[in-house]
Amino acid sequence: MADTPDIAPKILVIDDAVTVRRYLRDIAEKAGFAVAEAANGMEGLERALSDRFALFLVDVNMRKMDGYRFLAEVRQRPEIADIPAVMISTEARPEDRQKAFEAGANFYQVKPVEPEWLTRFLTLLVGDARDA
Template sequence: MSEAAAPRVLVVDDANLVRMYYRGVLERAGCAVDEAHNGVEAMEMVLRRPYGLLVLDVNMPKMDGLTFLRALRRREAPVRAIPALVTSTEAGDGDRAAARAAGANLYLVKPLAEEALAAHALALLGRAR
């Protein structure tokens, strides 16, 4: 897939290793990847550049993933319609429900296997393998 045709994904996580891992997986899947450390940075980025997908951590400093997602979903189109894959170490039904209520398209529990992350990301981008 050429760089021009590569879907742009924003990975938002405060953990450097997680961002590096997600970047590698998504780039190997044909995506162009940007990174943010928290929801505040992510909001600034989505207002400046179009993204095809957001991969969000829940627990982050400054602005957590669900607060960011609720704020994003109140914005104007097309920003509010960006698909969001939310990730967390929290595996309870209440955690999944909270993510859905905030506007998540999908909630996955960490750690994420490479194939699962790539497959779900590409599906949300409309580019199934």
């Protein structure tokens, strides 16, 4: 059973709020995942292209590049197009959810995210990090 960040599946958290990134990082790391962060979609895309991730957790509203555009860009790039993405946002209207799926999200979750839910969902999409 490996629990080192070099072996654990790596998740990229993309959100402009430092507190949200830290919150999601804490949950994912407690579940055994390695975590990298980006403050906006542009930074997220650069990180996604320079490293291999098992999953993206993406906010909607960010400067420079929002989450919808980030996902659309990811889905156009064969080297990263297959990585699952969960959009996590305060936007709760059905049209926001639909727009996320059209951009390439695999799932849409309205904030706040419960730690137990996120842990179960990460394990479902990526596998149990503690077995990596």
